[in-house]
Amino acid sequence: MIKTKVAIQVTSSGTLPEDTIMLGDAYVKLWKIPVGQHVPLKFGAFRQSLKIIPSAKTDGIRISPALAERMGLPPAGRTQLRFNYRSGTISIGPLIGVLISRDFPSTQDKPFGTITMFCRELVEACKAQGAHVYFFTPGALSGGSASSVEGWTYAGGWRQTRMPAPDIVNNRLTSRKLENATNVQHFLSEAKRLYGTAVFNEKFLDKPEVFDALQKDADLHRYLPESYLLRNYATFKKMCERYSHVFLKPARGSLGKGIIRVSHLEGESYQALHAMSAGSKRAVYPSLPKLYASISAKMKTARYQIQQGLQLIEFQKRPVDFRALVQKNAAGKWIITSIVARTAGNQQFVSNLARGGSLSTVSAAVTKSNLSTSVSRLESAKRLRLAALHIAQGIDTHIPAHFGELGIDLALDTSGKVWLLEVNSKPSKNDNTPLNEGKIRPSVRMMIQYARHLSGF
Template sequence: MLRTKVAIQVIAAKQLPEDTIVLGEGYIRHWKIPRGQHVELKFGAFRRHLKVIPAAKLDGMRISQSLAARMGLPSGSPSRIQLRMNYKPATGTLSLGPVIGVLVSRDFPQTPDKPFGTITMFCRELVEACKAQGAYVYFFTPKHIGMSADQVEGWTYSGEWKQSLFPAPDIVNNRLTTRKLENSHEVQRFMRETKLYHSTVFFNEKFLDKTEVFEALQKDESLGRFLPESHSLRSYATLRSMCAKYSNVFLKPARGSLGKGIIRISHLEGESYQALHATPAGSRKQVYPNLTRLYASISSKMKSARYQIQQGLQLIEIQKRPVDFRALVQKNATGKWVITSIVARTAGNQHFVSNLARGGTLSTVTAAVSKCNMNSNINRLDATGRLRNAALQIAKGIDTNIPAHFGELGIDLALDTSGRVWLLEVNSKPSKNDNTPLNEGKIRPSVRMMIQYARFLAGF
């Protein structure tokens, strides 16, 4: 398919009727757009039949202020914006875009310079990346969704943050941070109706839980070597069985994140057991005379949240602080999974989880592996390659075995002291907050990749 960018100039309504656009002669020849006939202009869910007038010396497109306003584009005159364009002669459709909607959890209209709190810089970065690639992006929350599947209220940035009405997008990147919002009636209806009426594509359309991930990946024999033994914890018998097999086991909330609620259970002398709870302030230790008493203590937690019990691993450490790895895996401009980044995370003092929110620190894989307590130097060789290979295979396994659309995944991996790679968990909403240092005007590869994939999905 031919692809190009076109500079769109918005001019005063009195200079051009709303049902007419002016297009440079070069574009008309390039796309073989029939002269003197009406075409259907498409911009996200917006559609309008209009006349195309060729202009010999124009290198771009002119539209009226009133048409720009209906499309949700900045309509102040003079105004310019660059968008991708393509023409499909079979349907007579002239498409501009892609229109990308980013669904976020909340906004703060009372602080219009920072309407999305800690992720405002990420949103600005997305705006700049879309400008560079000829895409159009806006941001909306569940409360912005109305009864119509054709339009949505949202925010965009053009010198300052402004709210406006926009056509439903071609592509939605679901950045909601809670299952409650994601499963709300408004969001589910919007997803259902925009898919049906406008062929909107949602990616990262749902949260993953740990039980779902491990059960799905167990269906693929080639992934078995990465999976620690893991079960949904539903009874004392399961706890007793796992503790009999392993000197350490981990209990993890099936729907938890950021290391919240994780418990490490260790067998001490005789019949006694220790439970180490991950808390924001550090690890909290409790000792129980036997496993029955420990289970009685944690069973109250299981009434309000499902837990996954997982084989304890002898992870590599740096100065007795556990190390794990976060791989960001994304789909690229041809829809293939690629590794965008992979970093090592070392747990903070007094913590046994490595999340940055719990005081963990970042380093390169090479730096972490060189300092750790791995058994031999041979096992350190090509650790990065083994981690990358595992992350890609796991991402493909998620795609194959879980019926949902994902465009990026945060895959948490570990190396044990023998150099073997293990999967810890998969996150379908990798963090985009201000924990990641941003340089003003610099667009991260992960943001560019997201837009390239959105363009691929929308046919631009």
């Protein structure tokens, strides 16, 4: 199999028949493509046998406007071209489909709301690598067929057009309800079965699921705070008596929503701090049973995980943790794309940016923190990177799903020990962005490189 990046051009109307493409003479000779015979052309789920015409004046591929319209190809640009000797197939691609939660067709300049600029960034990064990308929502899958999708493309402006099912789907749905919808699951399973579509980040991760899975790996125990799915008072009592403070976290929560910090005060009294958008809500209870009774109503509507409290490093008495973005690269191997430190906002005990947290480099945060002086900044960063890679590999090994990028939240205690807080399979492109980057972030380029790896381009 041979691949290369070439120019692709849509000819003027009437220049080429719809069942014919013009290919640079050098490629025809190099790949020994039979001239005058029909050769299969593939673009995502699109398949058609076409006649090849060699052209000494063409350094790429030319197609008719009618064919380009049916394929959903832009009028000009560069593309990866691949020829498979075994099947005799010419493939254009990769074609990447990004599955997003919603669109706003009436707002042409921002059809995807707050993630529109991220989508433009993906478009530009794909152009640079000779890939193709479109964006689609669960609402575009109502027809039941997996062969094509009503998707958004960009060429001087956003437009909706019918696109073939992609080679790769990057699942960026932000709702479990949307992800589990019948039409979404049907499309993904049929695209995999019929067209060999690869889907990555195909599911959300629940906190108990992650900790239970990683417990199976002896090498990962050192990163895991004691943690259980909170089912009854006995577990709650055991954890509160064992640790000076514990955290209750919604099993399916995000952005710090619903987290409760429980701390032992004097005698039999306990304090509960509830994470709120404008700060922390404090409540004191005369006994542990009274506290448990007050939160048990929450447990009727949502599962909670109870987790050992940690003595995290702090800056100005505000806890600091770290978000590592771990992605698979062009060789399909996990690498660290970025690690940033997140310092909680005033009156907050969670560090999420949505709740007033602030970003800094790992080095700056560690230097200003109360970390033991026996642990160097360099050693701290090394420990964080090693933990993030080990945990990503553990997720791959012990959870039966396909992931291409993970947001891994880590913490350092004051002795320099690394702890896992949680793993996010739909990492925000704001929380995990290193400071002072250029227009196209490394995380975006890496996603396309992994898509090319999966599709063979």
